[in-house]
Amino acid sequence: MRDIRRKPGRPKLPKGEGKRKIVPVRLDAGDLSLARNAARASKQELSGWIRNMLRSAAERQLFRRTLHEAMETVLREKPDFSATASDLSEAIRQRALYARKDGTSPKAQQVSARARKYPEIFQLTGTGLIQLKISPRAASASGPWDLDFHPIDIPGEPLSSTILRERR
Numbered sequence: 267m268r269d270i271r272r273k274p275g276r277p278k279l280p281k282g283e284g285k286r287k288i289v290p291v292r293l294d295a296g297d298l299s300l301a302r303n304a305a306r307a308s309k310q311e312l313s314g315w316i317r318n319m320l321r322s323a324a325e326r327q328l329f330r331r332t333l334h335e336a337m338e339t340v341l342r343e344k345p346d347f348s349a350t351a352s353d354l355s356e357a358i359r360q361r362a363l364y365a366r367k368d369g370t371s372p373k374a375q376q377v378s379a380r381a382r383k384y385p386e387i388f389q390l391t392g393t394g395l396i397q398l399k400i401s402p403r404a405a406s407a408s409g410p411w412d413l414d415f416h417p418i419d420i421p422g423e424p425l426s427s428t429i430l431r432e433r434r
Contacts, residue, residue: 304331310388318383324365333372333380334387336363341388341398351378 293301305315307348316413327334331339340357341347348392349357351374357373358364366372372380386424 325388332362333364334377334384337377337380337396338387338398339363341396342400346397347397347400348391350394351375351381351396354396 272414293300301316302312305312306343308315310318315371322332326335336358337354340361341349354377355372355374364372366376378390378396381390387399389399
């Protein structure tokens with residue numbers, strides 16, 4: 267009678283669910299340490315972090331931007347920084363902000379999946395909206411988002427004149 271022993275490690279995934287190719291890459295100690303620290307800082311496994319960075323770099327090179335960057339561009343222009351996946355998909359298609367490998371625009375399902383993949387950038391609301399997570403400082407630094415803002419005149423010498431005068 268043969269003794270069948272189980273191999274150590276995780277069980278095999280069902281057909282079609284696992285990653286298809288393994289690409290060996292050699293890294294020096296400094297690069298490996300840098301990648302591990304970056305993955306740890308983003309709370310990801312090293313292999314997942316490498317896949318995300320590789321995908322983002324490839325999308326930027328091929329399409330000049332990633333899908334999540336295109337989503338962010340559209341959401342920054344919305345008053346409440348949110349939209350449905352289908353609205354985002356349509357806006358990205360109309361403005362040609364991103365194309366898939368086959369040249370077509372991303373479908374709503376792909377937009378929704380990308381939002382779930384980047385919880386540090388997007389938040390899925392209970393009402394089916396994808397909302398951009400944005401700090402007030404980042405919003406003001408990237409555009410005039412507060413439409414109620416009105417500059418006021420401050421009497422006196424301009425700051426640039428004060429600085430020049432005090433340097434002399």
